[in-house]
Amino acid sequence: MKINMGGVAALGITFLLGSLAKGEEASRPNVLFLAVDDMKDWVGCLNGYEGVVETPNIDALAERGMLFTNAHCPSPKCAPSRAAIMTGLRPSTTGLYDNGHWWYPNFPDVMTIPQCFRNNGYQVVGAGKIFHHTAGNNPPNQWDDFFRLTFRNDPWFRGATVNYPWSESGPFPEAYPWSGIAGLGHENDWGSLEIEERDYDDFLTANYAVDFLKREHEKPFFLACGLFRPHLPWYAPQRFFDLYRTEEVVLPEVAEDDLDDIPSPGKKLAADRRKDLELIRQSDKWKEAVEAYLASISFADDQIGRVLQALDKSDARDSTIVVLWSDHGWHLGEKEHWHKSTLWEEVTRVPFIIQAPGFSSGDCSKPVNLIDLFPTFIDLCSFEPVPNLDGQSLVPLLQNPQRRWDRPSVIEYHEGNAAVRSERYRLIRYADGSEELYDHNDDPKEWKNLAGSPEFATIQSELAEWLPAKWADSAPTKSAFKFDPENYTWTVKSTGDVIDGNKR
Numbered sequence: 001m002k003i004n005m006g007g008v009a010a011l012g013i014t015f016l017l018g019s020l021a022k023g024e025e026a027s028r029p030n031v032l033f034l035a036v037d038d039m040k041d042w043v044g045c046l047n048g049y050e051g052v053v054e055t056p057n058i059d060a061l062a063e064r065g066m067l068f069t070n071a072h073c074p075s076p077k078c079a080p081s082r083a084a085i086m087t088g089l090r091p092s093t094t095g096l097y098d099n100g101h102w103w104y105p106n107f108p109d110v111m112t113i114p115q116c117f118r119n120n121g122y123q124v125v126g127a128g129k130i131f132h133h134t135a136g137n138n139p140p141n142q143w144d145d146f147f148r149l150t151f152r153n154d155p156w157f158r159g160a161t162v163n164y165p166w167s168e169s170g171p172f173p174e175a176y177p178w179s180g181i182a183g184l185g186h187e188n189d190w191g192s193l194e195i196e197e198r199d200y201d202d203f204l205t206a207n208y209a210v211d212f213l214k215r216e217h218e219k220p221f222f223l224a225c226g227l228f229r230p231h232l233p234w235y236a237p238q239r240f241f242d243l244y245r246t247e248e249v250v251l252p253e254v255a256e257d258d259l260d261d262i263p264s265p266g267k268k269l270a271a272d273r274r275k276d277l278e279l280i281r282q283s284d285k286w287k288e289a290v291e292a293y294l295a296s297i298s299f300a301d302d303q304i305g306r307v308l309q310a311l312d313k314s315d316a317r318d319s320t321i322v323v324l325w326s327d328h329g330w331h332l333g334e335k336e337h338w339h340k341s342t343l344w345e346e347v348t349r350v351p352f353i354i355q356a357p358g359f360s361s362g363d364c365s366k367p368v369n370l371i372d373l374f375p376t377f378i379d380l381c382s383f384e385p386v387p388n389l390d391g392q393s394l395v396p397l398l399q400n401p402q403r404r405w406d407r408p409s410v411i412e413y414h415e416g417n418a419a420v421r422s423e424r425y426r427l428i429r430y431a432d433g434s435e436e437l438y439d440h441n442d443d444p445k446e447w448k449n450l451a452g453s454p455e456f457a458t459i460q461s462e463l464a465e466w467l468p469a470k471w472a473d474s475a476p477t478k479s480a481f482k483f484d485p486e487n488y489t490w491t492v493k494s495t496g497d498v499i500d501g502n503k504r
Contacts, residue, residue, distance in 0.1 A: 028381050029357055030217075030320040031117070032209075032311060033224040036300050037078065037129055037231035038340065040329030041349045043297070048349070051250035054243045054298045057305030058351060061324060065355025066398050067363045072348040072409040072421055073328040074371045076340045078231075079103075079132035080412075081327040081370070086112045086131055088374030088389035091412045095472035098414065102136045102483070105490040105499045106475040111386050113374055114142045117222040120383050125212060126224030128205035133228070136483045136490065139501025147208040149201055149228060154193070154235060178235075179292075181283045188276050190234035190292030197237040202227045206303035213310040221316075227303055230296035230330070240295040240302070249287040249294070252334045252346075253445065259336060261449040263434030265417070270337045277338035290332055319357060321380055325370055326350040334445070343419040343428045344446055345438075348411045356380055356398060364401035367409040367421050368394055408466050415471045420463045427451075427463035435460065 041048030043055040045062035046069060074084035075091050083089075083096045083103040087110050091097050094107060103110075118124045127147035131138040138146065177184065178191025197203055209225040229236060259267055280289050304324070311317055329347040331337040340347045352370065355361070372391035377383070379393040396403055408422040416431025426446065428436040435451040437460050450456045481490040481499075488501035 031222045032322045034324040035226040036326045039326035055301040068352040071352035076328045076347040090390045092468040095475035100477040123221045127208035128226035130226040192238040209307045210310040227300045229300045234292035234296040236299035240299045265430035269342045273339040322355040324353040359398045366405040369409040
């Protein structure tokens with residue numbers, strides 16, 4: 001028995017590409033795949049933050065490549081967003097809706113981005129967080145080599161050996177919580193750890209990429225570098241906190257009546273994790289928390305700069321596609337929400353840059369989605385098509401960012417809930433049929449819900465045509481399997497069947 005494979009067989013996703021001739025391999029571009037976590041549009045080139053944020057390396061990459069200023073995630077949570085990006089299949093196609101799902105034991109035969117590159121003769125390596133980082137989401141058969149994120153120095157993961165069996169366990173340091181807020185919970189902590197900068201996980205992840213780029217390569221390569229920050233807890237070296245002054249931090253502007261015209265499902269999403277926001281406010285540390293998020297962004301940017309500098313010094317400089325993306329954004333009090341897991345702009349708009357040899361730099365305001373990455377790589381690298389992917393190639397926009405583009409960006413969260421983002425409007429429909437509509441020309445903060453207004457009925461109807469027509473049943477969750485992290489196998493509890501994550 002293979003869990004949930006019937007639907008995949010119907011999709012015809014399984015796909016094995018033939019090996020390439022040596023000359024064809026040599027002529028194909030390399031790929032540097034840079035991922036950051038929970039980074040909203042608060043980077044200098046996107047102007048999402050109303051103060052000053054220090055992101056010189058991301059901004060420099062935006063100058064060199066195509067900056068998609070209206071780019072959105074497939075889903076506003078780590079596991080479903082990353083599974084969608086890496087497989088090219090929406091949550092509504094796979095039923096992988098939340099962090100409680102392991103993608104691989106449900107769909108072991110689905111083609112992924114790294115597998116596609118390996119099958120096309122590339123050396124495929126990576127480090128850090130690319131698929132979701134919990135044990136069971138990054139099987140060895142995806143890579144020729146991979147440097148795993150260990151969290152050995154983050155006190156958040158001490159004792160969490162069920163989800164992170166390779167992390168060290170032990171008591172929290174005496175200085176914990178660094179935020180000074182007792183009862184906030186270790187996931188929401190922030191501060192500078194009592195370790196050297198070179199010992200932070202993201203520094204080690206970047207080191208792996210830097211060292212790889214210093215080597216000579218006989219084959220084209222796909223190098224994935226996944227940085228964990230600014231995912232919380234917001235731990236970063238002190239010098240990145242020193243870039244900001246707490247009193248100068250600009251807090252998100254919040255309208256007192258913002259939730260009054262939002263349907264009950266939206267209010268429910270906004271209320272999730274609100275106790276964290278309330279405790280931070282009551283402790284008079286809202287600005288400190290935002291400062292910590294900014295410091296974490298700048299720490300991630302610094303690691304990106306180290307990797308890009310190594311690329312610029314290498315022989316691969318002019319033959320490498322560079323892609324930067326974030327799996328989703330983050331709420332810092334907007335809509336009275338603290339965290340992700342909503343369908344509003346704050347959590348769906350993300351930094352997204354593609355620098356490709358032979359293409360000009362510029363800005364593109366057309367609505368795009370990270371689900372489009374897989375078909376874009378296939379197009380850029382001249383691979384044979386992988387059938388039934390849900391996205392579409394962005395190469396036409398790389399050629400002409402002003403060309404006509406009628407396709408909006410679709411974001412999904414849990415079964416039945418989705419947002420449709422066009423160049424101007426955002427439509428949200430919840431599973432109960434209730435809706436929100438926002439005009440970003442007049443209301444960029446999404447404070448006035450226009451759904452149901454007669455003058456916007458046509459727009460609302462046209463956007464609704466892009467909503468998913470079908471929603472896959474939820475895939476079996478982690479509870480359906482027994483995972484062996486040492487051998488990287490899953491046993492289906494109901495049948496005893498074993499799924500091997502090492503099989504290539």
